[in-house]
Amino acid sequence: MAGADRLGAPAGAGRLKALLPRRPGSILLCLLGLLALAAAVAPSWLTPYHPTQIDARSLLQPPSWKHWLGTDELGSDVLARILYGTRLEVAIAMGSVALAALVAVPAGLLAGYRGGRADYALTIVADAILSFPIVLFAVMVVASLGASLGTLIGVLGIVFVPRIFRLVRGQTQVLTEQGFVRSARSMGAGTGDILLRHILPNILGPIMVIVPQLMAVAILIEAGLSFIGLGVQPPQISWGSLMLVSKNYYVSAIWYPLSVGAVTTIASAALVFAGDMAGNAINPDRRTS
Amino acid sequence: MTRLYGAVRVLLILWVVVTVVFVTLRLTPGDPAELLLGPTAGRQDNAERLAEIRAAYGLDKSIPVQYGIFLGNLATGDLGVSNRSQRPVIEMIGTAAPVTIWLIVLSVTAAVPASILLGTLAAERRGSGRDATIRTVATVFIAIPSFWLGLLLLNWFASGLRWFPSRGFEPLLADPLAFAAHMTLPVLTLAIFLIGSFTRFVYTETADTLERDYITVGRAMGLSRRSILFRFSAKNSLTPLIIVVGVEIGTLIGGAVIVEEVFGLPGLGRLLLAGVMSRDYPVVQGTVLIITLAVILINILSEWLYRLITPQARA
Numbered sequence: 001m002a003g004a005d006r007l008g009a010p011a012g013a014g015r016l017k018a019l020l021p022r023r024p025g026s027i028l029l030c031l032l033g034l035l036a037l038a039a040a041v042a043p044s045w046l047t048p049y050h051p052t053q054i055d056a057r058s059l060l061q062p063p064s065w066k067h068w069l070g071t072d073e074l075g076s077d078v079l080a081r082i083l084y085g086t087r088l089e090v091a092i093a094m095g096s097v098a099l100a101a102l103v104a105v106p107a108g109l110l111a112g113y114r115g116g117r118a119d120y121a122l123t124i125v126a127d128a129i130l131s132f133p134i135v136l137f138a139v140m141v142v143a144s145l146g147a148s149l150g151t152l153i154g155v156l157g158i159v160f161v162p163r164i165f166r167l168v169r170g171q172t173q174v175l176t177e178q179g180f181v182r183s184a185r186s187m188g189a190g191t192g193d194i195l196l197r198h199i200l201p202n203i204l205g206p207i208m209v210i211v212p213q214l215m216a217v218a219i220l221i222e223a224g225l226s227f228i229g230l231g232v233q234p235p236q237i238s239w240g241s242l243m244l245v246s247k248n249y250y251v252s253a254i255w256y257p258l259s260v261g262a263v264t265t266i267a268s269a270a271l272v273f274a275g276d277m278a279g280n281a282i283n284p285d286r287r288t289s
Numbered sequence: 290m291t292r293l294y295g296a297v298r299v300l301l302i303l304w305v306v307v308t309v310v311f312v313t314l315r316l317t318p319g320d321p322a323e324l325l326l327g328p329t330a331g332r333q334d335n336a337e338r339l340a341e342i343r344a345a346y347g348l349d350k351s352i353p354v355q356y357g358i359f360l361g362n363l364a365t366g367d368l369g370v371s372n373r374s375q376r377p378v379i380e381m382i383g384t385a386a387p388v389t390i391w392l393i394v395l396s397v398t399a400a401v402p403a404s405i406l407l408g409t410l411a412a413e414r415r416g417s418g419r420d421a422t423i424r425t426v427a428t429v430f431i432a433i434p435s436f437w438l439g440l441l442l443l444n445w446f447a448s449g450l451r452w453f454p455s456r457g458f459e460p461l462l463a464d465p466l467a468f469a470a471h472m473t474l475p476v477l478t479l480a481i482f483l484i485g486s487f488t489r490f491v492y493t494e495t496a497d498t499l500e501r502d503y504i505t506v507g508r509a510m511g512l513s514r515r516s517i518l519f520r521f522s523a524k525n526s527l528t529p530l531i532i533v534v535g536v537e538i539g540t541l542i543g544g545a546v547i548v549e550e551v552f553g554l555p556g557l558g559r560l561l562l563a564g565v566m567s568r569d570y571p572v573v574q575g576t577v578l579i580i581t582l583a584v585i586l587i588n589i590l591s592e593w594l595y596r597l598i599t600p601q602a603r604a
Contacts, residue, residue: 132581135542139565140310224435250440264434269429269432272432
C-alpha cells in the first residue's frame with residue numbers, strides 16, 4: 001500500500017518533499033528562521049512581557065526562571081526586548097537585500113548579455129560603490145539623511161547592489177555562450193525571453209547563496225552603526241541599539257551585553273551557514289559541509 | 290593600451306566617489322559655519338562673523354561653484370584645510386594613517402598563518418569532528434559584531450585584569466612596549482574576524498588541492514604528512530589568499546573604523562567620524578578620497594602580485 005501511495009502522489013508533492021530539511025544542521029537552521037519570522041510577525045506570542053514595561057523593583061536582575069535572560073537597567077525583560085527587536089532586524093536584512101536584487105538582477109542580466117557601453121558604465125558605477133568601504137558609506141549617508149529604518153534599508157540596498165550585480169553579470173556572461181542559450185537565440189527567441197526563461201532560472205542558485213550572506217552583513221552593519229550613534233532611535237528597538245545600551249553593564253550585569261551579542265552572533269552565523277548550505281546544494285561535487 | 294584603459298577607469302571611479310561624497314555632505318543638515326561658532330551662532334550680532342567664516346571657507350559660493358573649486362584643488366593635489374583645526378587635511382591624514390595601517394598590517398600578519406594552519410587541518414580530515422569544529426568556529430568568528438567583541442576584550446583584559454591599557458595609542462618608535470600594549474587588543478579584535486574569513490577560504494582551496502594528482506603521487510612516494518600539508522598544499526592556498534586580502538581591504542578598513550572607535554585609537558576612522566559629526570567638509574572629503582584611493586590601489590597591487598607569482602594567470 002505504501003508503494004501505491006508513493007506512486008499515486010502527484011509530482012508536485014514529491015518536489016516539495018525534496019525541499020524539506022533532513023540533516024540536523026539544516027533542521028536547526030529552519031527552526032531558527034521560523035523563530036525569527038515568528039518574533040518579527042508576532043513577538044507577543046513568544047513572550048508574556050512587554051519590551052518597554054518598566055519595573056523599578058527588578059533592575060538588572062540576573063537570568064532566572066521568571067526572566068530567562070535577566071532584566072535591563074529599567075527592569076524590562078531582556079528576552080522580550082530582543083524578541084521585539086527582531087522585527088527591525090528582519091526588515092533591514094530582507095528589505096535591503098530585496099531592494100538590491102530588484103536593481104542588480106536586471107542590470108546584471110543586461111550588462112552580462114549585451115556587453116558594450118552600458119556594461120562599461122554599469123561596471124564603473126559598481127566598482128566605485130565597491131571601492132567605498134561599506135561602513136564609511138553608511139556613516140556618511142546616515143549622518144546626512146538621519147537614522148531611520150528607511151535610510152538603513154536604502155544605504156545597505158545601495159552597497160549590496162554591486163555585489164549582486166557582479167555575480168549576475170558574470171554568470172550571465174558564461175551562460176550566454178552556452179549551447180542551450182545559443183540554440184534558443186537561433187530559433188528566434190527574443191532578448192527578454194532568453195533572459196527570463198533561459199538565463200535567470202540558472203542564476204537563481206548562486207543568488208540564493210549570496211542572499212543570506214548579505215543579510216548577515218546587514219545585521220552586523222546595523223549593529224556597528226548603532227554603536228557609533230547612527231542606528232534607529234528610541235522607542236524603536238534593534239539589536240544594535242540594545243548592544244549600545246548594554247555596553248555600560250559589562251561589569252555590573254555581564255549577562256545583559258552577553259545575551260544581546262550572542263543572539264546577534266547566532267543570527268548572523270546562521271545566515272552564513274544557510275548560504276554555505278545553499279552553495280553545497282547547487283554545487284554537490286564541491287561540498288564543504 | 291590596456292594600461293591606459295585601466296588608468297581611465299581608476300580616474301572615473303575616483304570621480305564617481307568624490308562626487309557622491311561631495312553631494313552627500315551638502316545634503317547633510319547643519320551649517321558648518323554655525324557649528325563652528327557654537328551655540329551663540331544664532332544671535333543677531335554674530336551675523337557678520339558667520340558671513341566672514343563662510344567667505345573664508347568658500348561656503349558663501351553656490352554649490353556648483355564650490356564643486357568646481359573642489360575638483361580644481363583636487364587636481365592639483367590640494368585637499369584643503371580643516372574647518373575646525375585650521376590644519377591642512379593632508380597633514381591630519383598623515384598623522385592618522387600610520388595608526389590605521391599598523392592596525393591592519395598587524396591583524397593580517399597575525400591572521401594569515403593562523404588561518405592557513407586551521408584551514409589546512411580542517412581540510413585534511415573532511416567530515417571529521419575536527420573539521421566541523423574548526424569550520425563552526427571560523428563561521429562564528431565572522432559573525433561576531435566586532436565592536437561588541439572589542440568591548441568584551443576591553444572589559445575583561447583591560448578594565449578587569451588590567452593586562453593592557455584600555456584606550457589610546459603610542460607610536461612604535463617612541464615607546465615600543467607601550468605600542469605593543471596598546472595594539473594587542475585592537476589587533477586581536479580585528480584578527481578574529483579575519484581568521485574566520487581566511488580560514489573558510491583556505492579550507493575550500495585546500496580541500497580542492499588535496500584531491501589533486503600530485504598530492505596523491507607525493508603520498509605514494511612516502512612524503513611526510515607535514516611536508517604534504519604545509520610545503521605543497523598550504524603554499525598553493527597562500528597565493529589566492531593574497532587576492533582575498535586585496536578584495537577584503539575595504540571590509541578591513543570598515544572594521545578598523547569601528548575598532549578604532551572602541552579602543553580610542555587616533556586613526557583614519559576616528560578622523561572621519563569626528564569630521565562627519567562636526568560637518569568638517571574638507572576632512573571628510575579628503576579622508577574618504579584617500580581611503581578609496583588606497584582600496585583601489587591595493588586591489589590593483591594584489592592582482593598584480595597574484596599574476597607575478599602564478600604564471601598561468603599572466604595571460
